[in-house]
Amino acid sequence: MTASIFAGVLAAHWHANREWQRTLAGSYFSRADRWIALGGTWTSNAAQIQNNSEERGAKLIARTGNWKDFQVQADLQIAEPFGEAGLIVRSHGEEEGVDAYHGYFAGVRTMDSSIELGRADFGWRSMAHSKLPANADPHQWLHLHVVAVGCRIGFEVTLPDGASTTSLVDDADCIASGSFGLRSYLTSAKWRNLQVSSATEQDLTQMEQQSKAGINLHDLLLTEPSDPASAELYTTSMRAEARRHETQPGVTPIGDFRLSPGRHSNVTIQGVIISTPPLADIQDDSGSLIALNVDPRVSLKLGDVVEAQGTVISERFRSQLEDAKIRVLWSDTPVPPLAVTAAQLTGGTYRGRFVEVEGTLISTESQPGGYELTLQDGDQTFRALGSLDFRLDPARLEPGSRLRLRGTATSLDQFTHGIYPFTVITDRVDVVSGPPWWSLDRIAWLVLGCIPLFVCFQWILHRIQAWHTRSLLREREELAFEMHDTLAQSFTGIAYQLQAAKIEQRGERAIRTHIQNALDMVHASHRDASRTISALRPQYRQASDIVAALKELAERLSDGGDLRIKTQVEGKNANLPLAVTDALFRIGQEAVTNAVQHSGCRTLDTRLKLMRSEAQLTVRDDGCGIVNEEQEHGFGIAGMKSRAAKVHAHFDIVTTPFQGTCVTVTAPLQIAHGLIATLRAILSPER
Template sequence: MRPLLSVVLLVSVFCVLAAALTHAFRPVELALPYTDRFSIDGLKGWQSLGGSWFTESGTVVNDSEERGAKLLFGADTWSDYALSADVQVLGADGDAGVIVRSTDEQLGTNAYSGYYAGLRTLDGRLVLGRADYGWLESQTAAFPGGIQVGHWYRVEVVAVGCTVSAAAVDLASGARSTVSMQGQPCVQHGRVGLRSYGTAGRWRAIAIKPANAATLAALHATQQPRETIDPYQSWLSVVTAAKLSQSFPAADASATPGTVRPIGSLRYADSTDRAPRTIRGVVILRRPMLVVQDATGGIAIPAQDPVRFAPGDEVEATGVPMVSDFSLVLEKATIKILGHGNPLPPKSVSASEAATGVYDAQYIELTGLVAKNQGDQPSRDLLIDTGSQSFRAVLPEKESGRRLLHLPRNALVQVRGIEVVDPHLTRNETPFVLFLPSFDSVELLADPPWWSLENMVWTAPILLVLLLLAQLGRVRLRHLRLHAAMQERQRLGREIHDTLAQSFAGVGYQLQAVRSSLAAGSASVSEHIDLAVDMVRHSHQEARRSIASMQAELLDGNDIACMLEERARHMVKGTPLRIAAVTKGEPRPLPPRIVDALNRVGQEAVANAIQHAGTDTLRIEVIFQDREVLLVVEDDGRGFDAAANLPGFGLLSMRKRADAIGAQLVLISRPGQGTRVELRASLRRRRRLERFLRTGEPHLL
């Protein structure tokens, strides 16, 4: 009953602990509808990818101007729903908004699959588009009065089926703009998020609820006329216009060679049209060929003298655009320098985004681990692994690449360069190549961890050697201890021989002299003296036996049998008693403690048989088996009752010595049937090296 009660109590305690832990670490409720609890729970349940996110007075703030920072929440299974949030853009050159139906998110500018609706301060528009590791801006609408920095706007997005609509309302004036997009295929489900690009932002009053066609119709009830934009007139073109003080007109088929075109628009030109086009941009790479970038993309311009240009130069080039796969090249180009400026900052993207080719011929930065350092090659390149993708980072041959040679494998690095997806340069081994303007474009962020596979390969043999040395030291120390013990036993033997044994001999001589000098008729005194002489003689023999057992040398199996036989013959000298000693099995070196126990127990058994058995024959056997050694001392004398409580310390001493080495002592005897003493000691399997170090016998190796 008591064990059952203990089990019930243990199960109860376990259930209580499990319930407490489940309550303490319960996940955030992901069912709809949802209303934010930033003032209570903070950012619990939200996942940040980039940016610097925190809560403040019931709002959530991204205090970073990182491009494409995201804060995500919800379940991937959410499908048709409406999201509303108050949004505040905190910078003049960016946008902030919300994400719906987001999946497959990673760290990077547009590293997710889903829809984004946001407010852009640069041109005062509400924007709606699709992100799929690249950005496709679908619809925009001019907001009445523009988008003001630090002003609150309510942004509402409804996703039902393949229709996604967004509306923005000025919370102060009530001004409103609405945009919508639809089409197949579309993203059917995903979670929500907050996002800013190039500016800080603030959000509050986030609410999510299920939606249907009626919800979508209600959003469009007060819809304003929407404006469909030319894809070439994206915000990226506006940014470039602000930098170069040049507006980019919309692309058309009748554009003259002098009309400045966005670089990105050349990708959509007719491949049979060989008319020259003019572009403007900033030099981002000089070798192995000149690369110019504006905010819509980049283009390579071959056959140019790199000495004329420097990174950051604003140039105008006219030539024939050629599109090959993702690559864009301006052939037969003439270039003039418009001015000198600072180099463009790189775009922080993920390797998965770069692998799509969207950023071909653009200045980007990526982070990854050094998978292979090929610094001995002429191109001075590195193989970088980001986990999802691998790519080569190449330093021009004329630049000093010595620094790359010192980057260890698995070091965490950040590389900045121009992406190229031309298969002639990727060798079809990686999805893209990153050309580095100089060796300063590689930044070591962290050394490789010490637990890397390469370090483990080197560490394992060293640990094995240290363990072997420790084992050798342990065996050596044990050997020294045994040697010291044998030395001490030898010293004690000499002390007994020089003192106790000599004293016994002297006492015996004195007693003999006293007996010889006694007068006749002193029979009783003579009898006592004879008894004393016998006791002294016996004690002298015991002392000599103890001295003999304290020898320094280690005995093997043959030595034990021979020593016991020699001891027995010495004791029965001048009598007809026959002694037979034999060793069976394969003798081998034994641990000193086992040798000592066999020797002492054997001597005691032999002495008892000679003194008390009245036997004619004494047999001594030492039998070596696979995992044990057996000592047998047997006589055919008068025997005794082994179950009786016998006086004396002989049998007790033998049992103590057997217990000390974990051996089994068996005593078999019956009156008139002789006596058999067996000592069975187990032998542990020992390493050959340890046995070699202990015995010095080379055959053990």
């Protein structure tokens, strides 16, 4: 036992080391199946991982193991002036939402050029907050290093020029283990050179030595107090951002073009990007339109507020912008989708808007860098197109699943091919529920699985029937042998006596002697036939019936003589297996017959003792006993032993010349059969 536990510990340790080595591979984090995306719009390649969304609290959590002491390093670049991004360590229980997880976050805040280390437990608790050097640009590439050993967490940010800022905290009630991940808040961000490895106290000591002073949890429950320089930095950033958010002159609401269908040249619109190329869609408070042939050099992401100039072609249910010149004014969080049905999208009212629609998946097809889905909702069949990301693996989507799609709907022929009423250009697909169990494939597999079971059942049934047939033949063979040994021999003797009487010439007295012998043989044959027929009838099932039948047999054989008969049943009266009752009765019948007809006994005692696992029958007489060896090895005793062996019973005979004979047979009872017999006795309608 100890050796097996030790071997298990070694195997687990070896597996953990292999996991570390595999995690350190450069291409490990570039695969989407290594992560769980919770919010955000994540993309990756062999060089870096990027979030193109400014959602609040977008997270990307690694699917790797539940680790205790480890360190994470990465280079980080934050795009927006009022955002925050960094690394998560010892995380578990993640959900979508701001701080919706248990774990530690260490990141950089661009608004005040600072670093922050804190703990999230579906709420935020700041544990350390330090300023970056005065000349630091928080939007350049920074190197982040987080170490977690025991209940101490260390965080270090290094600038390109080698300057660094460090924070260390102690958390008495710490989170002991978990995974790691990436997180951004109100900004898009990029991570590169991501590395994960084990950590020791020496790594924390080295980080602490590089910092000017260690920082304790109790020293930094609040952020640093504001000074004039920090206040000026805040106000300057706010003024710059406010100027960017000013309404641009000459902007026409998008909804105005629907009121006057036709061609409108040299117009300016302002709105939010709700879908990115190949179908760039811009939406404001009055409506939305499609921007065609967008310059690929313009980087657009969901939530960007843009200014677009060009020619608007307006129709009844849609508008499109040709020769669009788009300029990003500022970045913002994506607008929330409008929940609609497929029937509502077919009507055209909500086409071009940022919507959320559900449908049942019919088929999936992978395309270069993306996927195509065919769905159905009610009587409406529609199409969905999207790009591969961390959220969706089309190969794992099963037909029949209920999906929720978020994106924009269009009826342009280049997307519908003239087949579907609309196509959803989606940026997110969620599985609402899996396919029903009664799909065609599963029913086919179920039928195929039932065929071997049916064949096996037929084979077992055939074997049972064959066994039953063999049992009947064996019983008939035994009956034939018994009739041959009793009735056939008796008939032969009767025929011999009658033949002798027919040819007898010695006189009438000799003839009568032959006839009397024949009559005696007839009576004996009749008794043997009655005994055989009685034994074959399954009339003795209860224990008391066996004893009563043996008493009746003794009374009949004694023919009113002075034989004293005693009977007794010990234990609870119950139904016994048919094979056991037959064996006990036949053995008892032979013992009673021998005692009454051959021993000359005056007292016959028959007892049946019932126990939980066995039944014991005893037939005792006070007759002459077995006086010679020929009687002891006679046919009757051999028959009793044979019947006892058939039911695996123990047979014993004790005899003393001129003092009596005691025959004992002990038959085992199966417990399961006893329980079934008891249940049948309780439920029997005769009771």
